[in-house]
Amino acid sequence: STMSAAEPIFSQGEDCKPGWTEADAQYNEADTHLAILGKPVMERWETPYMHELATAAASRGGRVLEIGFGMAIAATKIESFPIKEHWIIECNDGVFQRLQNWAKEQPHKVFCMTRIHCLKKPGTLTSLISSRLLKPGGVLTYCNLTSWGELLKTKYDNIEKMFQETQVPHLIQAGFKKEKITTTLLDIIPPEECKYYAFCKMITPTIVKD
Ligand SMILES: C[S@@+](CC[C@H](N)C(=O)[O-])C[C@H]1O[C@@H](n2cnc3c(N)ncnc32)[C@H](O)[C@@H]1O
Numbered sequence: 001s002t003m004s005a006a007e008p009i010f011s012q013g014e015d016c017k018p019g020w021t022e023a024d025a026q027y028n029e030a031d032t033h034l035a036i037l038g039k040p041v042m043e044r045w046e047t048p049y050m051h052e053l054a055t056a057a058a059s060r061g062g063r064v065l066e067i068g069f070g071m072a073i074a075a076t077k078i079e080s081f082p083i084k085e086h087w088i089i090e091c092n093d094g095v096f097q098r099l100q101n102w103a104k105e106q107p108h109k110v111f112c113m114t115r116i117h118c119l120k121k122p123g124t125l126t127s128l129i130s131s132r133l134l135k136p137g138g139v140l141t142y143c144n145l146t147s148w149g150e151l152l153k154t155k156y157d158n159i160e161k162m163f164q165e166t167q168v169p170h171l172i173q174a175g176f177k178k179e180k181i182t183t184t185l186l187d188i189i190p191p192e193e194c195k196y197y198a199f200c201k202m203i204t205p206t207i208v209k210d
Contacts, residue, residue, distance in 0.1 A: 062084050
């Protein structure tokens, strides 16, 4: 690629949604990198972080909803816990095919979907999860490493401050209580070639529904 590490992955207002479903899922031969529409989507060095997110998501057992299958790293970790059901939504056709093959071999019942079929009202995903999908006591965790990586290159040198200022207001807007939002940090050394993340820490949110 001719893109320099200093340029953002997505330009201002760029919308990849229209072509994303049908675009080729480009897993490299070593199966360490996934790209879609020329964008870096998932890289295997994130494994320790994906395992933290998976551990948080599966910490209450029960029925786990996972959005975005990527390279199955978080999904495989989730399957290692005593959960009841594992629901996975993946909107890219090629990744979805991988998901269906993977699902056959798992110890727990896996339900594969390309979208949230029960969605009747428009709204943000977090507010949907908060108000309609999560049980009281249920836990939400998530990341958006491309956005967070960009914020940590340009606006923040403190990851907890970044999370407090750019994430917590949206979570509160979505109906979660401030005192139910906690975070833990993970030390990590991203590879120099990584285009979307260069910070030395990652943050795992645990958001419990009241
Ligand atoms: C960063 S990867 C997920 C990595 C995964 N957690 C792992 O451990 O390998 C993001 C995935 O989410 C999918 N995705 C993005 N937007 C989505 C949406 N709105 N609905 C469903 N899947 C989506 C992408 O196609 C991609 O496979």
